[in-house]
Amino acid sequence: MLVELQERAYPIRIGPGLLADGASYKLLRSRLVRVVTDQNVAALYLERVLEALGLTPNEVLVLPAGETQKTWANAERVLDWLLAARLPRDGVLVALGGGVIGDLAGFCAAVYQRGIDFVQIPTTLLAQVDSSVGGKTGVNHARGKNMIGAFHQPQAVIADTDTLRSLPARELAAGLAEVIKCGLLGDAPLFARLERDLDRLLALDAETLAETIERCCALKARIVAADERESLHGGAGPRALLNLGHTFGHAVETYTRYETWLHGEAVGLGLCMAADLSARLRWIAEEDAARVVALVQRAGLPVRPPQGITPDHFRGLMAQDKKVAGGRVRLVLLRAIGEAVVTADFDPDALEQTLAHYCAA
């Protein structure tokens, strides 16, 4: 499938066995290529990719794994390495790994010599359905997630579903949070299918996986094509819908210093909180909010926030989120399952109730 962005359009290939398939890498032929990956992914898949690409281990930078690595300092490390290697402006950077590697390497590709081509090879469900598509790149900051970054579209995304077989159950669940989010925000039939087929996804049924990933990518591609830089309506346009669950989630991730919660886990909780708030506002039925919590829970995701977090923490951290406009917190909330809106126009008491409810011991 294709992400339609005029001269920045790019293909997404989804399916088993793509990593070792030379045809996946057509774009890279006769180009100078460097690969950034992490230790976990390198141990599992690097050999296969290097062989298919005809590269040596010298042409790869292997970083430690984990969200704590998505830093300004590591961006400098990657850039130093690219400069030492003298990768030219028409070279290509390949991001082999999950969302952390994709966001970090993508940001480096965005700013190396003011922007070079890059290719995403996402190896987690979260990266395959979400972070590798749409061009958002960046690093975290002590004051918030993704506070520094760039919009930089990849030249191609290669999503080999076989890589999900090595994914720890916890990371698979984290990816499912973004899948559930897609259904919730804009694809009610997908949400219903997830309620029906969740066990097959958890069992990594190949066909269900490929169909689900494709459906999520298609939704995301439509939204990104409509609002590439999240710039429509002062940042409250179509693309902002993809932040469903994220403002609550980012607060949790920042509170726990990116050390204990996975991004998808925080988003899963954020979906529950957004649904809870939407129900308190009487925008959706309580039963629908309960369906959200039930599906998030069945996916193996936490539905309660971390120990010790208070409404004050949430308020402070949410106020620092990028989604603040003119001093009011803007949230993505639900009008129905399959229909989300971006708004700062809601009763703040309802938000207080949601925070109090979720922060109660």
Added chain:
Amino acid sequence: MLVELQERAYPIRIGPGLLADGASYKLLRSRLVRVVTDQNVAALYLERVLEALGLTPNEVLVLPAGETQKTWANAERVLDWLLAARLPRDGVLVALGGGVIGDLAGFCAAVYQRGIDFVQIPTTLLAQVDSSVGGKTGVNHARGKNMIGAFHQPQAVIADTDTLRSLPARELAAGLAEVIKCGLLGDAPLFARLERDLDRLLALDAETLAETIERCCALKARIVAADERESLHGGAGPRALLNLGHTFGHAVETYTRYETWLHGEAVGLGLCMAADLSARLRWIAEEDAARVVALVQRAGLPVRPPQGITPDHFRGLMAQDKKVAGGRVRLVLLRAIGEAVVTADFDPDALEQTLAHYCAA
């Protein structure tokens, strides 16, 4: 005048007294604004700008002055400061200063929360005719100038020609190098006018200054509108013409670690070397190359490279320049005064002769 870039079009105002004129800042009304400047400029102009903008000194970050400050570390410092101030995504960053401040603050605006608005208030001739127009932002690296950066267009450029009265003669001369470059690469009548009017420019005649700056901005705006990201023809399109003199110049700046040569001084020498090479290739007459050297020299710019630099140094540093494509150094060379071409297709022996000639004691 307007830089025509569709939805990214922006105005350039040029003239005396603009800094203190509230009308200059229309765009900034009712926006949250932060200002980045340097110590030299702050001492001269900050009060005036803060008053016109209605800001307090707390809303300004004052950095040390100089090209050595254009670093990844200082970008982090600016970003930390913006995050601590919680500048929202719809805030505006103002760059008040020369090219270093404009490039550094512009880069920070490009990556802060994936891009916020910024306004350039260039206070040097070089920044007014060149670096503030066109959207190139970035920082230097030990391995080369501007190796890390982004394309990010300002919302407006405000060029107050009165600020040039405080400019040291050496910096005025450095700016004239870019003015001469404009004439050389695409405006033969401007080059002829410079030969005639150079003394008036050096005497800061107000009318001559404004006309000359406007003419340079107009040329640059036309080129940028045709090739915003220097992406046409694999980086050898119209925008690359603006690099006339820069590949030689960057080598000199890197060799001297940005410590002794001003950018414009290096470009002035680079213009002489590009003209010398063009004459050796018999693309221009020797007399025309001599006119270039004469004008550069009259402007008060060096026409010999720094002590100790060798052809080997030049070759190594030029190979690292961004303008390398497929292993061959691409240069901007002259076909006539007022007509430049971007090419890797020239006799390498002629380049050797130019390097030997310029590196001879």
